[in-house]
Amino acid sequence: MLSGLLALPAGGLPKFIWLSAVFSVFNTVQCMVAPLGMTRRIYSQQPHQVTPLTSHVFAAWTALSAILRYQCAFNMNNEVLYDITFWSYVIAGSHFVSEIVVYKTSKIPGPVISTFCVAITSILWMIKDRDVYIH
Known part of the structure; x- marks a missing residue:
């Protein structure tokens, strides 16, 4: 797995996205x-709403991500793959914002902050570096 890291395109963004993929597998x-x-x-604000089924659905989404x-x-x-990956981060970030702000099932500070930070960092970095990778 680490040998594949050496084959990544130049720049920090591919490495960050790769690391995000590894954490998603875990x-x-x-x-x-x-x-x-x-x-x-x-x-944590509504833990009774979490069931094995909801966790398994979350696992399926995370595996796809x-x-x-x-x-x-x-x-x-690959422009299509780049865009789909970008939108996957938008969906993930939006999900966690809605869980914090709208549904009140999560809170900051809490474990949700790391996932939210990865989504926001990825979104901003992918916007910033789009022209570097997509010609």
Whole structure:
């Protein structure tokens, strides 16, 4: 897995997206193996709403995100893949903002902050560096 890191395109963004993919894989496994663990911590304001089923659905979404991010990290010049990956971060960020602000299932400070920071950092960095990778 680490040898693949050397094959990434130049720049920090592909490495950041690759690392995000790796963490997404760990999150997917966690949601499948211990579905009520970390997921209930993320949605700490309404933990009773977290069930094994909701955690497994979250795992499926996160697995898809991991695949997109991994492929994008190695194919930064693929405009469609770049855009889909970008929008996956927008969806993830929007989800966590809505859970904090609208549905009040999460709170800051809390475990949700790291996921939110990754989404926001990715969105801003992908906007900033789009012209570097997409010609």
